Amino acid sequence: MGVFILAGILSLGLNAPNILSTYDYSKYSTRSQSELKLNPDGTEKQISTGLDYDYITQYSYGVFESLNLIAPRVQGGASSEDVGEDSDLYEFLIDNNVPKPQADSFIKSVPTYWGSQPILEAPAYIGASVVFLFILSLFVVKGPFKWWLLISFVLSLLLSWGKNFPLLTNFFIDYIPFYNKFRAVSSIQVILEFAVPLLSVIGLNKFLADSELKNIKRSFAIFSVPLILLLVISGSFSFVGLYDDYYSNGYGQEIFNQIVEERKNIFNKDILRALFIAGTIFLTLRFSRLIGRNFTFIIVSIIVFIDLFTVNNRYIDKELFIDKSINTYQLTEIDNEILTDTLDYRVFNLSTGLSNASSAYFHNALNGYHAAKLRRFQEYYDYLNFHDNEKLFNSLNVKYLIGKDEQNQDLLYENPDALGNAWSVDSLIVLNNPDELLSKLKDTDISKVALGLDNTIPKDLPKSFNSEDLIKIEKIKNSSSNLIYNYNSLSEQLIVFSEIYYPSGWEVYIDGEKSNYFDINYLLRGMLLPKGTHTIEFNFSPKIVKTGINIRIITIIITFSLIAFMLYKENRWV
Known part of the structure; x- marks a missing residue:
């Protein structure tokens, strides 16, 4: 247990720059609690410290859909699939005198998905071959490492179910830090996508070292029996999805019925495909002593590669791999x-x-x-x-x-009324809260009047100015982390910059001397600038990133020191 805790701490330290900067940004993002109490239409705003429950769980993985890990199109695959010219649907279209070009186009994007997610680009397929090896590994691998990977797999899968498993999901949203900042709970399957292949490789190596045939027999039974039962009872499934009323009305009932039949066909095909792949690995391992350890490993690796490659090839568009000289966006x-x-x-x-x-x-x-x-x-x-x-x-x-x-x-x-990169105003009005400010903003001439918040505007800031005394405010450098302006005025000015106010990391200097800025009009930056000719420079250099880098450096030193100590302790110096 102590080793895993130490590994977790070191992992956090090595990733400190990303973790800390993301945490810092989250406080200002749409994933944080709003300062507003009212919506734009005046209705009361729902208060939340993160994303709302429906938004977080919109892309919840279905419980039955979890079989996609083994058979990718058990619930239709992607939202639209290319079912091919050898499909019954294509044959139906041609037999019913649909023009071939139109039929060719239609079968490339058939709405085969009948799961519960709004849209799905591709199923979360790990591989029938990999899952079979994972099951085998549960029998042959001993020790706590196996249990940690199994727990990771189960927890990741349960969390990916989202609203389909509300007990765990609600607990994580309410009590686990930052969990309510993330959308698409199904993306947490990245954990099991790491854990399953890792244990599978360890298990395969262990099996080939001292193979016990009873383990592969049990593994094949656990893998195949549920899939065979699915084939037997598949006639009881509805194969009906969320948007089928729309498809039925849009395509007509006859074509829609053929789409449902195509869903059944690809369901059966992928179940049989999974059984075939598992059976092939079963036979390979069954005769591993005869074949030899190295050759068995090569054959299994080839099967896994073919398994994953053929499914990936369905969803990776070859047209995306274009010559870098080809420009997708053309000047109009x-x-x-x-x-x-x-x-x-x-x-x-x-x-x-x-x-x-x-x-x-x-x-x-x-x-x-x-x-x-x-x-x-x-x-x-x-x-x-x-x-x-x-x-x-x-x-x-x-x-x-x-x-x-x-x-x-x-x-x-x-737009002739665009106010430019920066402009001066004649007066400043200070409001008590953001709702008051935005309500006032819609009726304010922002070219002459600036609005600020009582808790952020300096108390001694003047409220009246003579904007006609401004001679020039011109941006002379514009980069993502550095903005420079030339400024000249006959009197003190309140300048509004057409740049988003972001207090964490941006610093401002007047002629090289550090100064202050504040939020104006809820979104923009404002500064009180003295009379005369000056250079204004904004620099983005967040301290949180520097802190994260220092933590990473210290963690690297500690990590290598621990490795050196363990090698020294075990007398393994070369």
Whole structure:
């Protein structure tokens, strides 16, 4: 037990930079508790310290679906499967005079999945061969290491069930630190995907060292009997999925019935495939003494490779492996027109929505996807998009917007009211809480008035300014971790920067002297700048990452010291 605890501590230390920085970021992300009590429409916001239960468990692995680990399409495989020209469905389409090109296209994306997850790109297949060896390993491997791997396997599988096993899931969400920050509980199967192959290799080596035939017989029985029973009772399964009403209405009842039949066919095929693979390994191990240890190992390795490769090949699109000289994104006329503007600005593609990042390939775009966005950005976007999207685009320096015309062709809009990289204001209004601030924001001319929060704005900050005295505020350097501005003013100014306020890691300097900044308008950065000519520099250098690196270095030293001590103690110096 002590060894595993020590190994766990060392593992945490070696990964400290990632763990600490992720933890630090989580406090500002959508995975943390909101500062708002109201939604954009004025309704009361549900308070949560992390993601809500339904969101966390949306991609819960089905209990029956767990058989995908052995037979990948036991519940249909992916949300859409290529069933091939040798399928009954294809034959049905051709027999019913569906044009061949249309039939060819249809069978490449058949909705065969009938599990409980909303969408599935591919089943979580470990391999029938690997699982068979895993079962064998439970008999031949002795000692605590086996039990730790088995416990990891069981716990990982149970947690991946999510809402289908609420007792354990609710406990982890409520009491295990950070668990409510993560979406897609099924992703925890990465643990069993490590544990199962590891124990399988250890078990295979152990079996080949001192093979007992009774172990492979028991293993094959445990593996095959449940699968044979599934084949026997398969007629009692409905093969009906979440979206079948939609498919039935969209394709017609006749075609939908054929889709259900195809689900049954691939169910039977993959069960038989798993039995065949396990049977092949069983026979190989059964005659391992005759074949020889080394040759047996080679044959089993080949079987495992073929098993995994043939399934992987179903879901890995060969078209993804293209020559690096081929550019997926091609410049359009609109892209070229935007790129003639050499100033610093942002672009927003209205037609693709916030989460599509395609515009970012050529432009500094507002669009983009992150599963854990900065919470204030998401709330600011949601609020102003609901009330006043012009203010949203102006404050975030969106100079160009891409939309669609009536013929669904790209259309470029130039926003003349974009406020630029930074601007001065005439007055500051301090509000008591974020809800008051956002409510005030929708009715405020943000080009002249800035809004701040009482708990973050310096108490001695002036409330009135003369923005006409500003001569220049110009960004001269723009990188992900370094921003530099030239500034000149006849009087003291409150400057609003069109950059997201993120207090953990960003530091600001005026002419090389460290200064302070604060949040303005809920999302942006604000600074009180003195009169005169100055250089303003923002640097991103998070202390939490430096701390993590130091912990990693210390852990590496401790780890190698322990290894050296153990080698010395056992007199194994070479």
